[in-house]
Amino acid sequence: MSFPLYAPAEEHDMLRETVRALADEKIAPRAAQADEAEEFPWDVYKALVAADLHAIHVPEQYGGAGGDALAAVIVIEEVARACASSSLIPAVNKLGTVPIMLSASEELKQQYLSAVARGDAMFSYALSEPEAGSDAAGMKTRAVRDGDHYVLNGTKMWITNAGVSEYYTVMAVTDPSAGGARGISAFVVEKSDEGVSFGPKERKLGIKASPTRQVILEDVRIPESRMIGAPGTGFKTALATLDHTRVTIAAQALGIAQGALDYAVGYVKERKQFGKAIADFQGVQFMLADMAMKLEAARQLTYHAAAKSELAMKGQPQKDLTFLSSAAKCAASDAAMEITVDAVQLLGGYGYTKDFPVERMMRDAKITQIYEGTNQIQRMVMARQLLK
Numbered sequence: 001m002s003f004p005l006y007a008p009a010e011e012h013d014m015l016r017e018t019v020r021a022l023a024d025e026k027i028a029p030r031a032a033q034a035d036e037a038e039e040f041p042w043d044v045y046k047a048l049v050a051a052d053l054h055a056i057h058v059p060e061q062y063g064g065a066g067g068d069a070l071a072a073v074i075v076i077e078e079v080a081r082a083c084a085s086s087s088l089i090p091a092v093n094k095l096g097t098v099p100i101m102l103s104a105s106e107e108l109k110q111q112y113l114s115a116v117a118r119g120d121a122m123f124s125y126a127l128s129e130p131e132a133g134s135d136a137a138g139m140k141t142r143a144v145r146d147g148d149h150y151v152l153n154g155t156k157m158w159i160t161n162a163g164v165s166e167y168y169t170v171m172a173v174t175d176p177s178a179g180g181a182r183g184i185s186a187f188v189v190e191k192s193d194e195g196v197s198f199g200p201k202e203r204k205l206g207i208k209a210s211p212t213r214q215v216i217l218e219d220v221r222i223p224e225s226r227m228i229g230a231p232g233t234g235f236k237t238a239l240a241t242l243d244h245t246r247v248t249i250a251a252q253a254l255g256i257a258q259g260a261l262d263y264a265v266g267y268v269k270e271r272k273q274f275g276k277a278i279a280d281f282q283g284v285q286f287m288l289a290d291m292a293m294k295l296e297a298a299r300q301l302t303y304h305a306a307a308k309s310e311l312a313m314k315g316q317p318q319k320d321l322t323f324l325s326s327a328a329k330c331a332a333s334d335a336a337m338e339i340t341v342d343a344v345q346l347l348g349g350y351g352y353t354k355d356f357p358v359e360r361m362m363r364d365a366k367i368t369q370i371y372e373g374t375n376q377i378q379r380m381v382m383a384r385q386l387l388k
């Protein structure tokens with residue numbers, strides 16, 4: 001029996017107000033231009049760092065704000081309500097550093113978590129490759145031991161915030177004979193390591209202000225102390241991380257959907273046809289009701305998964321976290337896609353133009369059904385949990 005672990009505390013409500021105020025003042029006015037220019041919004045990054053909202057999940061002992069999983073969800077949700085690309089700053093900082101929080105040595109935690117907490121560096125997560133996306137264990141990137149170092153070669157693909165991040169959690173094959181998952185280890189690679197380079201920015205449908213690039217590793221020699229956890233545990237660390245961070249992609253989807261719903265509600269009260277506000281038509285009202293209903297259902301599931309994530313992070317394993325984080329990501333992203341399409345519909349022809357934000361929200365929503373595992377993979381993960 002599950003109890004409502006997801007009820008936000010007063011501090012969470014206050015946090016939401018703070019983030020919303022910052023997003024309204026400093027992020028929303030920049031969102032259309034950042035999308036159009038396809039440029040990483042460094043001013044938004046600086047504003048988030050100044051407010052200590054760029055990586056709220058980092059524990060206090062490493063100089064972080066020590067926010068719980070729900071706090072991270074709220075930050076990402078409220079930033080995404082204004083600008084989905086910008087919400088990848090706190091989301092990917094969390095994705096890149098959770099492997100360290102879960103599995104790294106104390107030395108790596110001190111060094112890397114504190115750099116992220118200070119806002120000196122961002123962290124990305126490099127699992128996918130050109131020929132290994134859904135089947136992540138099919139990766140080819142190799143890390144070969146050489147004395148007390150490892151030498152990495154390979155190409156990681158689709159890496160969010162590649163180039164703007166200083167640090168990368170990279171999964172690579174250390175023992176091909178172990179076969180797939182069991183032969184993979186995780187490492188910290190630095191942008192400044194010799195042999196690290198980046199591919200051109202992908203030209204994307206949405207989240208255009210967040211760079212997505214290949215991370216190319218050519219004879220990158222790093223000390224063995226940069227391995228996260230023991231040899232052969234990298235794939236498990238990568239999947240255990242996603243148990244926590246699929247919740248943050250759900251939060252991003254909720255934020256995008258909330259932004260679109262809020263805009264549509266305001267618009268239908270103003271727009272007049274047939275001599276009255278289009279909000280007076282029941283056909284419009286029913287669409288709004290369905291949008292809000294889907295959003296709230298996804299939000300409850302996401303907060304529930306966040307509460308489980310928090311307990312697991314505190315050392316209390318939650319056997320339903322894998323199911324719930326996949327369910328939250330899948331439900332929230334499907335809801336965001338439907339809600340943003342409906343928001344464009346409610347604005348009619350105006351919704352289809354760049355003069356209004358809903359077309360950007362619709363384009364941005366699509367990625368939430370694809371990354372951190374496509375929604376087919378989420379359904380596979382959920383089914384495996386049900387059938388095991």
Ligand code: CAA
Pocket residue numbers: 092095125127128133134135136137160181182235236237239240241242243249322370371372373374377381
């Ligand atoms: N936590 C810890 N360990 C886990 C685990 C979990 N949640 N799930 C599985 N494992 C373990 C298994 O027990 C197994 O270990 P043993 O061999 O010791 O038994 C090992 O990991 C391999 O598990 P599977 O056999 O289930 O692995 P698989 O090869 O069948 O693949 C998968 C599983 C679910 C398909 C996985 O590959 C997957 O999630 N694919 C999608 C990839 C993905 O999500 N990529 C995200 C990239 S990041 C991103 O996109 C960034 C962004 O959004 C910004």
Ligand code: FAD
Pocket residue numbers: 124125126127128130131132133134135157158159160161204207212367370371372373374375376377380
């Ligand atoms: P494929 O695996 O080739 O899938 C193609 C289609 O086949 C999909 O519809 C998929 O659902 C379906 N399919 C595959 N296998 C099955 C199956 N068993 N059952 C049913 N259907 C299946 N990765 C990172 O590591 N780090 C990042 O920071 C990162 N950021 C990203 C940012 C963007 C903008 C994008 C587009 C991707 C990013 N990714 C990142 C990669 C992302 O996680 C992968 O794109 C995703 O996991 C899908 O892999 P793929 O693109 O190779 O598609």
